[in-house]
Every structure is written in C-alpha cells, then in structure tokens.
Amino acid sequence: MTPDIRLARxxxxxxxxxxxxxxxxxVWVVRIPALRDKFALTELQVGMEVLAWGLGAxxxxxxxxxxxxxxxxxxxxxxxxxxxVAGLLLLAFAPGFPWLLAGGLVFGGLFGLVDxxxxxxxxxxxxVGGRPLMGRMHAGWSxxxxxxxxxxxxxxxxxxGFTTSVAAAAVVALVPAGYAMSRFLPDAPADAxxxxxxxxxxPRVVLLLGALMFCAFxxxxxxxDWSGLHLHDGLGASETVAALGYPAFELAMLVVRLVCDRFxxxxxxxxxxxxxxxxxxxxxxxxxxxxxxPVAIAGLVLVGAAVCVVVPLTFSLAGLVGGDRxxxxxxxxxxxxxxxxxxxxxxxxxxxxxxxxxxxFLLLIPVCLVVAAGAWTLPDLRxxxxxxxxxxxxxxxxADPSP
Numbered sequence: 001m002t003p004d005i006r007l008a009r010x011x012x013x014x015x016x017x018x019x020x021x022x023x024x025x026x027v028w029v030v031r032i033p034a035l036r037d038k039f040a041l042t043e044l045q046v047g048m049e050v051l052a053w054g055l056g057a058x059x060x061x062x063x064x065x066x067x068x069x070x071x072x073x074x075x076x077x078x079x080x081x082x083x084x085v086a087g088l089l090l091l092a093f094a095p096g097f098p099w100l101l102a103g104g105l106v107f108g109g110l111f112g113l114v115d116x117x118x119x120x121x122x123x124x125x126x127x128v129g130g131r132p133l134m135g136r137m138h139a140g141w142s143x144x145x146x147x148x149x150x151x152x153x154x155x156x157x158x159x160x161g162f163t164t165s166v167a168a169a170a171v172v173a174l175v176p177a178g179y180a181m182s183r184f185l186p187d188a189p190a191d192a193x194x195x196x197x198x199x200x201x202x203p204r205v206v207l208l209l210g211a212l213m214f215c216a217f218x219x220x221x222x223x224x225d226w227s228g229l230h231l232h233d234g235l236g237a238s239e240t241v242a243a244l245g246y247p248a249f250e251l252a253m254l255v256v257r258l259v260c261d262r263f264x265x266x267x268x269x270x271x272x273x274x275x276x277x278x279x280x281x282x283x284x285x286x287x288x289x290x291x292x293x294p295v296a297i298a299g300l301v302l303v304g305a306a307v308c309v310v311v312p313l314t315f316s317l318a319g320l321v322g323g324d325r326x327x328x329x330x331x332x333x334x335x336x337x338x339x340x341x342x343x344x345x346x347x348x349x350x351x352x353x354x355x356x357x358x359x360x361f362l363l364l365i366p367v368c369l370v371v372a373a374g375a376w377t378l379p380d381l382r383x384x385x386x387x388x389x390x391x392x393x394x395x396x397x398x399a400d401p402s403p
Contacts, residue, residue, distance in 0.1 A: 006185060007125065007128060007129055007185065009183040010121070010125055010183055010184055010185035011125055011129075011133065012183065013179070013180040013181075013183035013184055014118060014121050014122050014125060014137055014180075014184065015136065015137050015139075015140040016140070016176050016179060016180045017077060017081055017114065017118045017121075017140075017180050018118055018122075018137050018138060018140035018141040018144065019140040019141060019143055019144030019147075019176070020081065020085070020144060020173055020176050020177060020180070021084065021111060021114055021115065021118070021141065021144065022140070022141035022142065022143070022144030022145035022148060023144035023145065023147055023148030023151070023169075023173065024084065024085060024088055024148060024169065024170070024173050025111065025145065025148065026144070026145040026146075026147075026148030026149040026151075026152060027088070027148045027149075027151055027152040027165070027166060027169040028088065028091055028107075028152075028166055028169075029149075029152075030148075030149050030152035030153060030156070031152050031155075031156065031162050031165050031166060032046060032050075034156065034161055034162035034165065035049075035091075035100075035162045037162075038161065038162045038163070039096070039097055039100065041097070045097060048101065049100060049101060049104050050104075051342070052101045052102075052104035052105045052108065053104040053105070053107060053108035053111070054108060054338065054341070054342045055105065055108065056104065056105040056106060056107065056108025056109035056110075056111070056112065057108040057109065057111050057112035057115070057338055058112065058335055058338055058339070058342075059109060059112070060108070060109035060110070060111075060112030060113045061112040061113075061115070061116055061331045061334055061335045061338070062331070062335070063113075064076070064112060064113045064115075064116035064117060064327070064331050065116060065325075065327045065328035065329075065330065065331030065332070066328070067113070067117075067327075068116060068117050068120045068327035068331075069324075069325060069327045069328055072186060072187045072188065073117045073118075073120040073121040073124060073184070073187055073327065074121065074184035074185060074186045074187060076113065076117040077114065077117045077118060077121060077180070077181075077184050078181050078182075078184065080110055080113045080114045080117060081114055081177050081180060081181065082174065082177045082178070082181065083110050084107070084110040084111060084113075084114050085170055085173045085174055085177050086170065087103070087106055087107035087110045087111075088107065088166050088167070088169060088170040088173070089166075089167060089170050090102075090103030090106055090107060091103045091104065091107060091166055092162070092163045092166035092167040092170065093163060093167070112338075115334060116327065116330055116331045116334055117327075118137070119134075119137075119315045119319070119330045119334065120187075120319065120326060120327040120330050121184055121185065121187070122134050122137045122315075122316075122319075123315070123316060123318075123319025123320070123326055123330065124185060124187045124319075124326075125185060126316060126319070126320075127319075127320075128185065131261070131265055132261040132264040132265055132269075132316065133261060134261070134312035134313065134315055134316040135257045135258070135259075135260035135261040135264065135309060135312045135313070136257065136258060136261055137312065138257050138308075138311060138312040138315075139254055139257035139258045142250060142253050142254040142257055142308075143254055145250065146250060146251075146254065148169070151169060151172075152165060152169070155168065155169070202322060202325060202328060202329050202332060203321050203322075203329075205317075205321050205378065205379070206318055206321060206322065206329045206332050206333055207332075207336075208374055208377070208378070209314040209317055209318045209321075209333045209378075210314075210318075210332060210333040210334075210335070210336025210337060211336060211370075211374060212273065212310055212314050212370075212371050212374050212375060213310065213311055213314045213315075213333055213334070213336055213337030213340065214336045214337055214339060214340035215310070215340065215367045215368070215370055215371045215374075216307045216310035216311050216314075216337070216340070216371065217311065217337045217338060217339075217340035217341035217344065218340035218341070218343070218344030218347070218364070218367060219280065219284075219303065219307050219344070219364050219367060219368065220307060220341065220344075221340065221341045221342075221344035221345045222344050222345055222348045222360070222361070222364060223245075223246065223249050223300060223303065223304075224246060224249075224345070225345040225348070225349075226345065226348050226349070226352070226357060226360065226361070227245045227246055227249070227287075227300055228242045228243060228245055228246060229242075229357060230287075230296070230357050230358065230361065231245050231293050231296055231297070233357070234357060234358060235290065235291075235292060235293045235296055236293075237293035241293050242293070244297060245293075245296070245297050245300050246300075248297050248300055248301050248304070249300040249301065249303065249304035250304065251301075251304075252300075252301045252302075252303075252304035252305040252308070253304045253305070253307075253308035254308075255305070256304075256305045256308050256309065257308050257309070257312065260272070260308070260309045260312070260313075264309075264313065264316075268380045269313045269316065269317055269378070269380075270375055270376065270378045270379070270380045271380075272309055272313065273309065273310060273313055273314075273371065273372075273375030273378070274372045274375040274376045275306075275372075276306045276307060276309045276310055276371065276372075276375075277306070277310075277368045277369060277370070277371030277372025277373070277374075277375060278306075278368070278369070278372045279302060279305070279306035280302075280303050280306035280307045280368035280371065281365045281366075281368035281369050281372070282302060283299045283300070283301075283302030283303035283304075283305075283306060283368075284299065284303055284361060284362075284364045284365045284368060285299070285365060286298060286299030286302060287299030287300055287303065287361060288358050288361045288362050288365075306368070307368070307371075310371060311337060314333055314337070315330055315333065315334070317378065318330045318332070318333040318334075321379075347360075348360040348361070348363075348364075351363060
C-alpha cells in the first residue's frame, strides 16, 4: 500500500472517529428527557449525571496524554473507540441512579481518552501531510452531532424508550467503529532514551491555547443552553422559532469548519483566530441588541461561524508546539477547554439569575475579545511536512510516563 493511500485511509478513519464521538454523545443528550422519565429524576439529579460525564472526561484527559505518548495514538484509539461505543450500554442498561452516575463517569472517561487520542492522531496527520486538517476533523464531529441528534429524535418519534434507543444507537455505531480501527496511521511512541532524563516542561503557550479554547467552549455552551430561552422569553419568539437558533448556530459551525483549513493554509492560524474573536464579539452584539428573533438568529449564525475555528486551531497549535510531547500538550489544552464547556452555562445562569439573561450574554462579548487579543500574541506557526513519517514506525520501548 502506497504512503498516500495509507495517509488517505488514516484521514478518513480519524474523521469517522470524530463523527462517531459526536453522534453517540448527541444521541444520549437528546434522550435525556426520556432518561429523566425512566428514573423519575429531579433536575438536580439530571445535572449530577451530566456533571459525572464531564468529570469523567476531565479526569481521563490527565492520563490520556501519557498513554498516547507512551503507546501511540493509533493504539489508544483502537482500544478506546469501540470501548466508548460500548460505554453507551452502561447508560442504556443502568438499573438505578447510582449505576447511572457510574456509567456516566465511565462513558465520560472513555470520551476524554478518545478525544485526546483523536486530536493527537489528527495532529500527527497534519505533520505527515504537511497541511492543516483539524478544521475538517472537527467538522466531522459537528456532522456526527447533527446526525446523532436526528437519530435520537427519530427514535423518540418512533416511541422507543431510553434503553432501547441508546442500545440501538450503540449497535449501529459499532459499524463505523470497526471501519476505523485498523486504518489509523501509526505514530511512534516517545524515544525511551529521551525518557531517561526528566522531560522539559510544556511551553507556556500551551496554557494560552487552553485559555483560548476555554473561552470558545464557554461561548458554545452558553449558546447551546441559553440561546433558546433568550429568543423565547426575551424576544417573544414562539417555541418553534426559538428552537431554530441552536441548529442555525451548529449548521454555521459545520459549514465553516469544512473550509477553515483552506483559510488556515493561506493566512495562518494566528490571523484566523484573531478574526474569529472579533467576529464572534460582533455576533454576540447583534444577538443581544436584536429587536426581533430573526435578527438574533442571524447573530447566532455569525457567532457559530466565528467561534467554530477556535477549538480545532488551538488543538492543532498545541500539537505543534508540544513537539515530541504533542499528546500531553493537547491533553493540557483540552482540559482547560472542557472546563469552559462545563462552567460556562453555569456562570451564565448565575448572572442571569441576578441581572437577566441579556446581561449574561453581554459578558460573552469581552470573552470573544479576549480570544482575539490572546490569539494576536501567538507565534505564526505553520504545519511542517514530514512525509517520511508515513512509514511504519520502529517500535520503541515504553517511555517514562512521568510528566
């Protein structure tokens, strides 16, 4: 098999993995109302279940960097992708709330492992191919989330309960999981000789990249959880119109992610991230000052088209600046990012409780401006070509997993 074919197969498998993770996450999220009804959960218990998933992901990310550095992202993905699909069954067949919490923790942990390993594999493919790919990979996640949401909604419309719906989705997801398992591109573990000495600390720029990702995820989480309420309660839109805001936001994210790699190649990540922060701030200005729902939805489209590039580009840059510790850099930045996804909606809710939802969204304008200002200080990194890395790497002894 030629190197170009192997590279193309690995790209397809990695994008499939992103789409698969987005889909299985969306299926269980859209069936949360059915989960609540199955166990007669309170809102607090539903929140605890979502928090368990998030904590599992964050905890696993701390170990993911070491696992990928020691064993290679391709090996980690071969084990964790089918395991994450099987993790859905823990949620589907949980006999009670304590087991549901445990299942959410495990499922979230598997998600965290796959997320870091998939981004590390994508970063490896960028360096091997010599061109940006991360935007397209995260477009796969967005597409998977849309398809998973539609699948969950269709199963609900068919009258299937939570257990049947989630179990059926897991069975269907095993097909793309099996397709991807043998197609990842091997990346050599860290050199054992290098592990004998204490590894250098990660560059400080990784923390900045994590902060930018935190801001982007904070904005995404706020739009997902609160934009519909602002459209309905603040602007008087019907439930149908208010429900269109988030899909419009996600569709804009999907479309722009499909093409953002081309812009990254032309203008560089720093300029693109800076523009994304400025356009995102403008989008939130339109959203919070809109006199009517259609204008506000247009603002959400603008926000989605802007912030969607921040997460893939910061993952890509973390992989580049991390050098031979790219997986650890990706895990560190990703941990910061997902904290924003968990804390953002809560923070907006607290502000809304005291000052109103419009004020909560106003705070996202300076958040986007922080992205623009922080991005402008980044080095203008470009993806280097390493075509020789397509060859099967020589196995190295396990490296020292110490940070």
